Amino acid sequence: MSTASIPTIPHRSTASSIGRVSSAERKARTAELLAKARECPPGERGDLLDEVIVLNIPVARTLAARYRNRGQSSDELEQVACLALTRAVQSFDPERGDDLLVFAVPSILGELKRHFRSAAWAVRPPRRIQEIRPRVVAAEEELGQQLGRPPTPQELADELDCSTAEVEEALACGELAHAASLDEPVAATGSPLGELLPTLEPGFEQSEAVAMLGPACRKLKPRDRRILRMRFYEQRTQQEIADELGVTQVQVSRLLQRIFTDLRRAVGAHAPGGRPRAA
Known part of the structure; x- marks a missing residue:
């Protein structure tokens, strides 16, 4: 059969x-x-x-x-x-x-x-904890009936001949057996869980730009990297940069525009499909 x-x-x-x-x-x-x-x-x-x-x-x-x-x-x-x-x-x-x-x-x-x-686990704990959890649950129920109150982690550990840390981890991992729905109301406010989560982590939108611009910036000439550092990291004005380099503010503006063009080309060359990204 x-x-x-x-x-x-x-x-x-x-x-x-x-x-x-x-x-x-x-x-x-x-x-x-x-x-x-x-x-x-x-x-x-x-x-x-x-x-x-x-x-x-x-x-x-x-x-x-x-x-x-x-x-x-x-x-x-x-x-x-x-x-x-x-x-x-x-x-x-x-x-x-x-x-x-x-x-x-x-x-x-x-x-x-x-x-x-x-x-049975939405997030899988270590195998040792998976195996000990059913024993912890059974011992918790049995000792609770004997003591007339919930047993402490130490009492459970003594009953099962294991460490208190293992018992506490086994008790804590019960919530890993299923994932909470984003539509589930939160008791304190009654609002769905999804509405309480931030839409974007701080800096998330800049992460891709940093990942793409890093290699491109490293390929710039030392003078161009110095200008970018003064403008965006040291927050200097174009006139302050001009005074540092011994040029005019108009020349600094043109240098920055040329650097930006070089960066766009470098990033576009590595964009998916080989097509330059929009500026």
Whole structure:
């Protein structure tokens, strides 16, 4: 049976009737179906394995429920768990033991953990923190019930035998599981988050000009670079530059115009498509 022939996951109302089967009945029926599948022709084996999968879907859903409220929808988690169950049934060898779940449960839990490591983070924290966070969440709930108050990071660290810094980082990374929408209202003002963000960072519009002009300025003659430095970095007037160079203010104006033309040509030569940029 290929992955393409995965049986349709039953509706919850149907699954609830399946879920009322006791663990002993499910185990016995599963073993019976697997024994028949081992002995029947390949053409009939697929239907029997499909029945095994459907029979054990409530187990997969129970395992998926352990990971609720961690930034992923219940439906998506159940799909991951049921797919892992399907793969486990397809690869299970009854000759190595008659209890499918001994083999399938670790496979399902492993697939759920891999799903969170690979897909459940909008911003992915270090793998060590990804792995410790579920333990921190579980310990936080258990200790909270025992103490009657939220446990401190130090208490959680003592319970899990890890550092306080790791616990604090694991608690803080919970918000990384999903990205905040720019349309989400901010509690303090009620305005969408996007409206509170600056439209442009200071100096952003000048960043491209600096990147383009830097190489062009370095190719200027030393005298031209000196004139630019006096005019734009030292904020001197044209007359002050003229006095420094021993020329007239009109000559400084013409020198600046010629320098600007040289820079435009140098920048235009490196513009996309080789066409000069507009002045």
